[in-house]
Amino acid sequence: LLRNGQMLQPVSWEALRPQLAAWLADARRVIGIGSPRASLEANFALRTLVGPERFCSGMSEGEDRLVTAALGMLQRGPARSPSLKDVSRADATLVLGEDVANTAPLLALTLRRLIHRRAAKVAERVKLPRWNDAGFREVVQNEKEMLFIAAPHGTRLDDAALKTWRAAPDDLSRLGFAVAAAITPEAPAVPNLPAEVASLAEEIARTLSDAERPLVVSGTGCGSEALLQAAANVAWALCVQGVPAQLCFALPECNSMGSALMEAHHLEVVMDTVQSSRADTVIILDNDLFRRANAA
Numbered sequence: 001l002l003r004n005g006q007m008l009q010p011v012s013w014e015a016l017r018p019q020l021a022a023w024l025a026d027a028r029r030v031i032g033i034g035s036p037r038a039s040l041e042a043n044f045a046l047r048t049l050v051g052p053e054r055f056c057s058g059m060s061e062g063e064d065r066l067v068t069a070a071l072g073m074l075q076r077g078p079a080r081s082p083s084l085k086d087v088s089r090a091d092a093t094l095v096l097g098e099d100v101a102n103t104a105p106l107l108a109l110t111l112r113r114l115i116h117r118r119a120a121k122v123a124e125r126v127k128l129p130r131w132n133d134a135g136f137r138e139v140v141q142n143e144k145e146m147l148f149i150a151a152p153h154g155t156r157l158d159d160a161a162l163k164t165w166r167a168a169p170d171d172l173s174r175l176g177f178a179v180a181a182a183i184t185p186e187a188p189a190v191p192n193l194p195a196e197v198a199s200l201a202e203e204i205a206r207t208l209s210d211a212e213r214p215l216v217v218s219g220t221g222c223g224s225e226a227l228l229q230a231a232a233n234v235a236w237a238l239c240v241q242g243v244p245a246q247l248c249f250a251l252p253e254c255n256s257m258g259s260a261l262m263e264a265h266h267l268e269v270v271m272d273t274v275q276s277s278r279a280d281t282v283i284i285l286d287n288d289l290f291r292r293a294n295a296a
Contacts, residue, residue, distance in 0.1 A: 024049075027281035031270055034058045035287035036067075036252065036259040043255075043262060046285050054279075057264035058287045063252060064266040066220040070228050070249040071260045079235035079247035082215065084110050086246060092146040092211035094179070094204055094234060097172040097227040098219035101156040104250035107217070111147060112160050146211065148204050150175055152222065165200060169222040176218075176230025179205045183237035208245070214238055219250030267292055 001008040002016060024030065032050035034043040035058040047055040057064060074081050082090075087110045101108040149158060150165045150172050158164050167175065175197055180187035182205035193201070208214040216238075218231030231247065238245035251257055271293060273279050 023281065029279045030054060030281045030283065031273060031279040032056065033267070033270060033282065033284045033287055033289070034259065034262075034264065035285050036063075036256040037254055038286040040255060040258040040262075042285060043259065046283060047262065047264065050283065052264075054273075055262075055264050056267055056270040057259040057262060058285070058292070059256070059259060059266055060292045061266045061268045062223065063220070063256075063292070064260070066223065066225060066228065067251055067256045067260045069225050070220065070251065071257060073228060073232040074247065074249070077232055077236050077247065078239040079216070079232070079245050082246040082248055086213075087111065087215060087248065088113065090114065090211075090213050090215035090246070092207050092213075093148070093215045093217060094208060094231075095147070095149045095151070095157070095217045096176050096231045096234070097151060097169060097222045097224065098217060098250050099151055099153070099155045099221055100217060100219070100250055103219055103221050103252075107248065107250060108157050111157060111217075114147070115160055146207055148207070163200070163203070169224040169227055171197075172222070173224060173226040173230045175201055176227065176234055179208070180230070180233035180237040182206075183209055183234070184240050186240055187233055187237045208234070208238055209241060209243060211243070214243060214245045215248060216245060217248045217250065220252055221250065 002011040002019075003009075030050045031054050032046040033056045034046050038058075043057075059067065084106060087107065090111075091114075093111060093114070095111075098104075100111065147157075147161045148163050148165075149155060149161045150167065152168060152172070153166065154164075165175070174190055174193065177188065178190040178193055178198060178201035181189045182202050190201075208216075216231050216235040218228055220228070228249065231249075235245040235247035267289070270279075274282060
């Protein structure tokens with residue numbers, strides 16, 4: 001759409017392209033705002049057009065800080081980031097501080113289906129044929145996955161969990177650090193832990209340590225970097241003990257990790273550039289800025 005007076009009117013790409021080229025040729029200070037929901041290729045093309053110093057990932061400062069922290073933990077730690085196929089093979093899972101049914105529904109569905117995998121093993125043990133649908137449903141109904149969910153509130157995945165625990169983000173972080181300390185003495189101890197939480201941490205640590213393919217899931221939903229670090233510490237502690245743990249972070253949008261890999265400015269830096277009149281042209285790629293900045 002191209003503005004004509006007070007109206008926005010449809011225009012063909014062929015008609016718009018030369019006008020865009022002319023505008024950019026006349027522009028002296030161009031800013032590019034990308035998006036974590038756009039492809040890496042599209043973001044890179046915009047970055048190339050405006051230059052690395054004038055390109056923004058399109059994420060807010062808080063979002064950028066958390067996603068960058070998650071990226072750093074995956075890069076420097078021994079635990080690998082799993083695909084959904086890898087997740088489907090996990091035999092013990094800790095979800096720490098994330099409502100995955102809300103932030104990563106396909107991940108939540110994959111975790112839920114682990115019950116059927118576990119039920120299939122039980123059915124095989126009792127020699128129940130797979131064609132016996134009624135019998136298999138009965139087995140599934142009575143099975144619980146080796147899934148622990150620690151979150152600030154109830155989630156739609158709770159009914160599949162072996163055990164759930166509700167707490168504020170800081171307390172969830174302490175639980176995660178306590179689980180890591182229970183797995184390996186190399187992890188720092190957590191002082192003044194309530195007996196109930198210490199017992200839960202021991203149970204989770206024991207279950208994950210006994211698993212062949214344990215999985216730790218967290219994310220940015222609570223806005224807590226400490227929570228991300230606690231999840232990473234659990235996965236790293238398992239790896240130190242020789243258990244091939246995997247670490248999965250649920251991030252805000254489909255290409256948040258790709259945006260973090262580009263090491264661009266966050267949105268507040270670009271807003272300051274525009275407000276101080278150091279830019280006269282802004283190109284926004286697939287981003288709704290009202291979701292990420294205040295209206296003013």
